[in-house]
Amino acid sequence: MTTIEAYVEFGTREAHGVSPTYERLSHAVAHDGDLLALLDTLPPGKRQPNLLFGVVRWLGGPVDDPVAFHDYTVAHWPAVEAQVLARATQTNEAGRCAVLLPVLAALPQPLALLEVGASAGLCLYPDRYAYRYGEYEVGDGTPVLECAAGGLVPPARVPQVVWRAGLDLNPLDVTDAGDVSWLEALIWPEHAHRRARLRAAAAVAAADPPLLVRGDLVDDLPALAARAPADATLVVFHTSVLYQVPVARREAFVRLVRELPGHWIANEAPEVLPYDGLPDPPDAALHNVLALDGKPLAWTRGHGQAMTWFG
Template identity: 35%
Template sequence: MTAIRESFLDLAEWAADTSPLYERLCRIVADAPELLAVAEAVPADRAVANVFLAAVHCVVRRGVDHPLADYYPSVTDEPRPPDADLASTLVDFCEVYAADLRPLLTDRRTQTNEVRRSAVLYPAFAHVTARTADPIALVEIGPSAGLNLSWDQYGYEFRETASDGDVRRVGPSDAAVTIRSSVDSGTPPLPTTPPAVHSRVGIDLNPLDVTDDTDVEWLGALTWPEHDQRRAVLADAVTVARRDPPRLVEGNVLDELPGILDGIPADVPVVVYSTLVLYQVPDEIRAALRDLIATRAKERPLHWLTGSGTFDEPGDGLDLHWHRSVEGTFRSDRLARFHPHGAWIEWYADEP
């Protein structure tokens, strides 16, 4: 139970800046053996604290009649601030709704589909296509519900901090989704029209279905209670995806990727990408994936974009690397650094 307790204390540090409710809930659970016992239902190979909080949030958002809901900004316009009653209220909630929480704790995973990470994908794909051709075939690893596969259908507003906050608008002018981010350094390529897409597919061990209300409910529950903008963007992106649901393949990436690549015309450039999933992949599988892509990149136009980070401190950014074959050598370069929720990007690559 010590490891579970530490997971809640770690998440409390991360939540401190943007979610006072989650910070307090994490500390409450860490000090309450009866709540830690509830959290033990989450399989050990998953992010226990995140799944526990999302499960509670999921049930709260169903409109339950319980005083715990009064603390959640996601369900009330005038939330009750965390106070001395919160601990006993959470304990009571977990007892009353144990049957609702149990399947969420045992079956669900942390599969946040952070749509705003598309803010770094837009210039990254532009950078790649400036050096190859388009249309490009997209293959996302760990896409969750596949909402970032539709990055080219979103509008973007990039605030350039180096130029007194000038805003650059790109993407479809009639887009139903608008993603706002700031460019804190560098000059990312931001064409008015996004690169053309030939095809798109995702590979996930447990893909979520945008046409399934329970999967969409879980996506919403994974968004922290105070994060209204993230929740609004998510809802809009789900609406877009439901018009033409993404193709998602269930399975192991090492098993599924070769066949997917074989099904794409050899002259079509492929971009395999993931914004934040490889840290969950065992080292040996990650190494095998790199070898697979490096080998295939010698046979056809193939690029790999990977997001990664150390998570040493709350607020740490993620690095986006571009991997490809250059004269027979598999080369990797850092393109950018970006906020985990897409709030800002720092661009490091040279302009096309």
């Protein structure tokens, strides 16, 4: 996919109807020769809209006006480039726990959770949050995660988690103000509810920090999985992570995770982790596929705001 195509798709399929600011900005960048020329000097994995927009916001630049964004980014390109190369889109969206919950609650309890690409580990606390699926509520923690769910009966209770660990090339620390400020910069401009949710989830994690290990999803996964308690069901999971992993490495991870004891939950875009015989998605927006042990179960939206069950 070319840089132009990536920005058009982001605006059309991800930001449309979700963030007017980023929808407008994505299409502007796709037609901005100066910015495209600068972006194309970066490694392909570093040209993505979320990363560029997040870095400019983190540096204090404007994203609400495409002309001002152009002027700032061109004028400050050395600083922007340095941060783009140093950082990753480690969006740690606790809302994704709402689409994981139906699967987690149905597995043999208690659970030992191991998240690949854990960022700051906020998705390792599905037992500490509360959920609202339409009129149905489950759990009594904070934040309350809302999800429009079709085609399934929501779970009656949250899972029992007795061990939680995360693996990440660059784990973030929710007790570090700089790390939290980067997570906030990755939240889309209009999404005040997600910023409030991030702060509430960060408080949960900071009160009982998870085990976060700096490491590679292939080389270091077996050793971390071996640390899980034997009397709990091991669940290795990841959500919107594998698109950042080269294809060969991605395939090696899939082979490895299938060999581990316990279960594997994937929540990734269908072009990143393909499946045969998927039904059509509910609409033209970008969806992930939620799968258990390689079996697809549901279409999900990227921030956990909706899911359509078909499994």
